[in-house]
Amino acid sequence: MSKEKFTLHPISAVINFVKVLKEMIIPLVVVIAVNGFGGGSGSWTSYIIYIIYAVLLIAMLVSGIIEWKRFRYWFEEEELRIEYGLFVKKKRYIPFERIQSLNYTEGIFHRPFGLIKVKVETAGGGATKEADAELTAITKEAAEQIKKEMNLAKHKESTISDGDLQQEELAKEQRKPLFRMSRKDLFILASTSGGVGVFFSGLAVFVSQFSELIPYETIYNEIIMFIRFGALLIALLVFFALLVAWIVSVAITFINYYEFTIWVEDQEIIITRGLLEKKKITIPLSRIQAVRIVENPLRQLTGHATVIVDSAGGSLAEKDEKIRLIPLIKKDKINPILVQIFPNYEFEANFTRVPKRSRKFFYRLDFLWMIPVATCVSYFFFPFGLLSFLLFPLSFLWGAWQHKTAGYWMDEKQLVVQYRLFSRVSIWMEKKRIQAMTARTTYFQKKANVSSIMTTIKSGVSGSSTTIPHIEKADAESLMKWYEPTRIEPIDREKEQPL
Amino acid sequence: MRQEPINQLSESGLRVWRIYGLFQTLIVLLVGIGVGVINYFTGQFIWLYIVDVVVIVLIGYLLIYLFPKIRWTRWRYEVREQEIELQHGLFIVKRTLVPMVRVQHVDTEQGPILRKYDLSSITISTAATSHTIPALVTGEADELRGRISVLARVAEDDV
Numbered sequence: 001m002s003k004e005k006f007t008l009h010p011i012s013a014v015i016n017f018v019k020v021l022k023e024m025i026i027p028l029v030v031v032i033a034v035n036g037f038g039g040g041s042g043s044w045t046s047y048i049i050y051i052i053y054a055v056l057l058i059a060m061l062v063s064g065i066i067e068w069k070r071f072r073y074w075f076e077e078e079e080l081r082i083e084y085g086l087f088v089k090k091k092r093y094i095p096f097e098r099i100q101s102l103n104y105t106e107g108i109f110h111r112p113f114g115l116i117k118v119k120v121e122t123a124g125g126g127a128t129k130e131a132d133a134e135l136t137a138i139t140k141e142a143a144e145q146i147k148k149e150m151n152l153a154k155h156k157e158s159t160i161s162d163g164d165l166q167q168e169e170l171a172k173e174q175r176k177p178l179f180r181m182s183r184k185d186l187f188i189l190a191s192t193s194g195g196v197g198v199f200f201s202g203l204a205v206f207v208s209q210f211s212e213l214i215p216y217e218t219i220y221n222e223i224i225m226f227i228r229f230g231a232l233l234i235a236l237l238v239f240f241a242l243l244v245a246w247i248v249s250v251a252i253t254f255i256n257y258y259e260f261t262i263w264v265e266d267q268e269i270i271i272t273r274g275l276l277e278k279k280k281i282t283i284p285l286s287r288i289q290a291v292r293i294v295e296n297p298l299r300q301l302t303g304h305a306t307v308i309v310d311s312a313g314g315s316l317a318e319k320d321e322k323i324r325l326i327p328l329i330k331k332d333k334i335n336p337i338l339v340q341i342f343p344n345y346e347f348e349a350n351f352t353r354v355p356k357r358s359r360k361f362f363y364r365l366d367f368l369w370m371i372p373v374a375t376c377v378s379y380f381f382f383p384f385g386l387l388s389f390l391l392f393p394l395s396f397l398w399g400a401w402q403h404k405t406a407g408y409w410m411d412e413k414q415l416v417v418q419y420r421l422f423s424r425v426s427i428w429m430e431k432k433r434i435q436a437m438t439a440r441t442t443y444f445q446k447k448a449n450v451s452s453i454m455t456t457i458k459s460g461v462s463g464s465s466t467t468i469p470h471i472e473k474a475d476a477e478s479l480m481k482w483y484e485p486t487r488i489e490p491i492d493r494e495k496e497q498p499l
Numbered sequence: 500m501r502q503e504p505i506n507q508l509s510e511s512g513l514r515v516w517r518i519y520g521l522f523q524t525l526i527v528l529l530v531g532i533g534v535g536v537i538n539y540f541t542g543q544f545i546w547l548y549i550v551d552v553v554v555i556v557l558i559g560y561l562l563i564y565l566f567p568k569i570r571w572t573r574w575r576y577e578v579r580e581q582e583i584e585l586q587h588g589l590f591i592v593k594r595t596l597v598p599m600v601r602v603q604h605v606d607t608e609q610g611p612i613l614r615k616y617d618l619s620s621i622t623i624s625t626a627a628t629s630h631t632i633p634a635l636v637t638g639e640a641d642e643l644r645g646r647i648s649v650l651a652r653v654a655e656d657d658v
Contacts, residue, residue, distance in 0.1 A: 312626070435627040438595040446592075456628045463627025477501050485581035485598050 005074040005083075009115050012071070012136035015107070016064035024060075073135065078153040080120065080146065082133050094133060096153035098122050100287065101268070104143065104280040111278075116143050179326055179337050181260040185304075189328040190253035191246075192298065257327055264341055269309075269325070283323060287311045289433045289457045290464075291325075291342060293334060296423040303331045307338070310459040322459065345428050349416040351407035358450045358470035363399030370395065408453075408468045408475075410482055415455065417466050427466055433457050437483045439476050451476035501594075504577035504584045511616040512634025516567035518612055524559040531555040576632050578647060581654065583623060585630055601625040602651035605644045609637065623647065 063086055072083040080094045103119040110116055120133040135143075181189075258275035264285070271281040290310040299305060307326040326337070335347045370391055378385040405420035415434065418426045438454045445451060453468040453476050468479075531551050538547045566589060575586040583597045606622045613619060619640035621632045635643065 432600075435601050435625040436595055436597045436630070438593050440588075440594075441592045442590060456625075458627040480501065480594070480596060483596055483598075485600070486579065 005072045006142060008068055008071050008135060009113065009137040009139065010068065011109055011113060011115060013065040013068040015109050015136050016067050017061050020060045020064065075149045080133070092133060094120060094122060096150045099150055101282045101284055102147060103282060106278040108276055110137055114140060116140050118143050118146065177261045177263040178340055179262045179329070181257065181327065185328045186254060186257055186260070188304065189257060190250040260327060262325065269341060281323070283309065283311055289459060291338065291345065291428040293426045294423050295331070300424060304328055305331050305334060307334060310457060310464060312458045312460070344430065345414060346411055347428070349409040349426070351409045351416070351418055352475065353407045354403055354470055355450065355472050357448055359400060359403045361445065361470045362403045363396050366395045366399070367392065406469050408471065410479065417468050419467070419469065429455065429457055431483065434483065435463060437480065439480055445470065449473045453479050504575040504586055506576050508571060508574050508634045509618055509636045512618060513567055513571040515612055515616055515618060515634055516570065517563050520562035520567055523562050527558050528555055578643060580650060583647065585632065595630060597623060597625060597630060599650050599654035602647060605647045607640050607644050
């Protein structure tokens with residue numbers, strides 16, 4: 001083990017600076033705007049404010065430089081050791097064997113210099129993001145060295161990772177990726193994603209930051225003017241705003257998912273994506289707990305679906321327990337790809353559906369609260385309140401729809417469950433990944449001779465439960481039996497039970 | 500038809516649940532007295548007094564007598580070599596299987612009321628779930644904890 005200590009590339013100072021600037025941009029803009037407009041023109045106080053800004057910026061830049069200067073990392077005793085800290089010197093030692101994955105990102109600052117950001121992810125032991133480490137900017141060779149050291153420590157022969165990342169990059173060009181999202185799919189994804197809502201909430205936040213600055217009275221007067229011009233203009237304006245929001249969200253999705261590519265290497269799934277900031281995410285196959293195929297109703301119509309994997313551990317801060325493996329794909333193209341990634345799974349499922357008599361369980365409980373609510377609404381808002389009774393057929397149809405979708409299928413090693421809230425979800429779980437299984441039977445279910453089965457898998461740092469609703473009692477029992485490691489005959493039980 | 504797990508909770512567990520029920524009923528009683536006093540100073544509706552008393556008595560009956568009884572008779576557990584099986588639930592009967600391989604740690608815990616009756620609860624945790632057996636005699640609980648942790652260590656992990 002060499003004890004040579006490495007530093008980051010000087011560009012990290014700039015990246016640190018920009019990062020701090022980014023975090024402070026909104027409060028800063030607000031402060032500048034308020035003072036800028038509020039401060040008297042020409043008086044000496046306004047200059048002081050500008051000096052303060054300048055000092056602040058310089059302080060941020062200097063702290064970025066110091067952060068870079070102070071940062072050291074080296075390999076010792078099969079550990080990645082890091083020393084850092086602006087005022088307080090901190091050290092962090094991460095044993096290689098506890099490192100789950102190394103994630104690489106190439107931002108716009110990294111690219112001209114052939115640099116890369118390395119994020120070290122450890123097993124989900126820590127409840128805080130403290131468990132992880134981040135090397136802001138190092139050369140690709142240095143990143144490769146970390147990987148090599150890690151593989152050495154893990155007693156794995158470093159076979160493919162002999163070459164540096166650049167060579168690997170070249171090799172990648174030749175190696176065929178398992179999936180590359182086409183421009184057309186990317187466009188469909190961008191134009192149908194929920195990004196619009198996100199954009200609007202962002203806009204709302206942005207506006208609320210400026211609410212004091214907006215001259216409401218002027219706007220009010222202008223609105224009155226608008227109304228005189230007619231509602232058409234307002235409608236046009238709203239439409240225009242929506243259109244702009246949509247275009248922006250399409251652009252954001254397009255930039256984030258540009259050249260979305262996945263391939264498998266060394267028992268790891270590697271995802272790269274991004275136009276401006278090239279992201280590389282690696283997920284060890286051993287960490288994957290379940291595979292989901294999600295089809296929202298709209299995309300179900302066009303035959304598209306999303307593939308999501310549940311991964312154990314990972315950092316809480318990233319919220320990456322559910323990773324989009326394939327953001328959008330034609331349904332019939334899924335299986336050939338998944339079979340290559342997950343040879344242990346059987347993706348041709350032959351679902352057992354839910355019995356017809358349990359359909360009532362899908363909507364009956366909702367009627368229970370809807371009856372008093374609809375009655376009250378009808379009474380107080382007569383006659384239009386009567387419309388609330390339309391909820392009943394709607395709720396019935398929705399329940400029937402869910403009933404039609406629900407089903408399960410199992411073979412020796414795996415359980416597949418299909419259900420719907422709005423989107424149809426099919427989830428593949430290996431038996432050995434299921435942490436616990438519970439059969440639930442209510443009084444009414446017992447009378448109808450049906451039961452629900454709830455399975456829990458690990459997902460992220462906690463668990464995620466999936467319910468197979470209202471299946472035949474006998475089916476539920478065979479599922480429990482399927483999950484049970486040993487089925488001891490009743491006669492033998494006394495022996496097995498020393499208590 | 501699947502057999503029920505064979506072990507039941509300690510008899511005094513039922514007594515402890517009745518005590519919990521008593522506390523809950525006392526809170527309801529305080530609210531009920533409040534309603535009665537307000538009724539005395541404002542409306543003095545006879546029917547309201549009657550409803551008040553009936554509701555309190557009914558809740559008391561459910562919380563102190565019926566619910567603990569159902570819960571106690573329903574509660575079953577069984578620790579076998581390869582798995583733990585639990586059955587519980589008041590309105591919904593839940594039967595849970597936890598394979599030994601999945602067990603990560605076992606805790607026992609004792610609150611003031613449980614201690615008075617020499618009882619403990621055991622919590623079995625997997626990577627994603629946790630399951631509590633609420634009222635066992637302390638010695639039995641400690642023994643069970645030891646046994647589960649030995650069995651969990653022996654069980655082959657194929658993950």
